[in-house]
Amino acid sequence: MIRYTLKCENDHQFEGWYASAEAFETIRASKMVECPTCGSTEVAKSLMAPTVRPARAKAQVPAAPASNQPMASPGDAKMAEALKQLKEHVEQNSEYVGTEFAAEARAMHEGDTPERSIYGEANREDARKLAEDGIPAVPLPFIPKQKTN
Numbered sequence: 001m002i003r004y005t006l007k008c009e010n011d012h013q014f015e016g017w018y019a020s021a022e023a024f025e026t027i028r029a030s031k032m033v034e035c036p037t038c039g040s041t042e043v044a045k046s047l048m049a050p051t052v053r054p055a056r057a058k059a060q061v062p063a064a065p066a067s068n069q070p071m072a073s074p075g076d077a078k079m080a081e082a083l084k085q086l087k088e089h090v091e092q093n094s095e096y097v098g099t100e101f102a103a104e105a106r107a108m109h110e111g112d113t114p115e116r117s118i119y120g121e122a123n124r125e126d127a128r129k130l131a132e133d134g135i136p137a138v139p140l141p142f143i144p145k146q147k148t149n
Contacts, residue, residue, distance in 0.1 A: 001017050001018065001019060002017070002018050002019075002020065002021065002024070003015055003016070003017050004016050004017075004018065004024060004045050004046075005045070005046040005047075006033065006035075006043050006044065006045060006046055007043070007044060007045075007046035008035035008037070008038060008040040008042060008043050009040050009042040009043075010035070010037075010038050010040055012035050012036075012037040012038055012040075013046055014035060014036055014037070016033060017139065018139075019124065019127055019128050019131060020128070020131070022131065022132075023127075023128070023131035024045075026131055026134060026136075027131070027136065027137075027138055028043060030136045032136055032138050033138075036079060036082045036083070036086070037078070037082070083141055083142060086140075086141070086142070087140075087142045087145075090117075090119055090140065091119075091144070091145055093117055094116075094117040094118055094119045095116060095117065095118050095119075096118075096119060096120060096144055096145075097118045097119070097120040098120045098121060099120065099121050099122075100120060101118065101119070101120030101121055101122045101126075101137075102122040102123075102126035102127070102129070102130055102137075104118055104120070105118065105122075105130060105135055105137055106130065106133075106135060109133075109135045119140060119144060120144070121144075122137065127139070
């Protein structure tokens with residue numbers, strides 16, 4: 001998986017995880033990468049620095065936060081609300097197909113079943129094959145309600 005720092009046309013920055021650079025480009029070109037802040041689909045990779053770890057002998061253990069509360073930035077509440085709304089929208093407007101997601105997406109792409117909005121699970125290999133074949137699929141940043149029991 002590759003993590004990209006992305007930026008929309010309105011200069012909002014956010015992260016996205018993709019199976020490969022090609023998968024990102026395919027999904028971006030089909031306008032399926034959307035800014036969680038403003039909804040823009042005009043998205044590009046932003047300048048990002050790689051994470052570089054010092055040698056093990058020199059590595060420092062990060063200091064614990066001053067309190068037991070997790071550190072949060074002002075944007076965390078906004079992002080949490082955006083994710084909550086995204087999850088509700090997907091669950092109300094899409095059909096959960098579980099582990100048959102890759103097969104169902106392929107069948108719709110090939111015209112074997114009617115097109116509709118679906119979500120579910122796909123293993124890494126199936127997701128890679130969908131991207132390679134130009135079948136649009138985007139990883140969701142939440143666990144479906146059906147899987148949280």
